[in-house]
Amino acid sequence: EVQLVQSGAEVKKPGESLKISCKGSGYSFTNYWIGWVRQMPGKGLEWMGIIYPGDSDTRYSPSIQGQVTMSVETSINTAYMQWSSLKASDTAIYYCVRERISTGTNSLDVWGQGTTVTVSS
């Protein structure tokens, strides 16, 4: 079974750092883009960026650029997203997704269960 399993919920204070993970299984991890999608409380989906595990090529949404860092560790089929200094506005559910990208198309065909991040003093 193809699946993405994410790390558990986090509660942090403003200014703290955080790294969440997403482990893929059931498919060739290095051959598919991994994306991250944010969903703020009561809001819609927001595309944050993608990383290609095969060569770590990374693309960020203009609104996200500089706020997070995406990375992968192919030896354990795991993708990460990290913050160096969290803000209250980072409170959200973060989904990792397997993103199928080719000319003219991108579809998010496998979703992780989501990681809830709460940032509060």
Added chain:
Amino acid sequence: QSVLTQPPSVSAAPGQKVTISCSGSSSNIGHNYVSWYQQFPGAAPKLLIYDNDKRPSGIPDRFSGSKSGASATLAITGLQTGDEADYYCGTWDRSLRGGVFGGGTKVTVL
């Protein structure tokens, strides 16, 4: 403000049909395929339609997608109470060089 525009809500009686529109521009829907996602409360979204009109394995044919110009439509026929969920359209945007979503549409079965 989402790049793609969807109605906030649609509703219909059981057994009826609903359609959800998704409006974009030449930099996104106009030149790229559209996907649709279904999200139940408290759950992760799920791919419902990809490449405008294709259904992943296991998705009933009551769900269908279409695209014309810079707009796309999701149709749900034979509406069931179990279809009550939020639905999002998504595609790639050439100008932004990234993925974009609609704001989501809540489907209510009356």
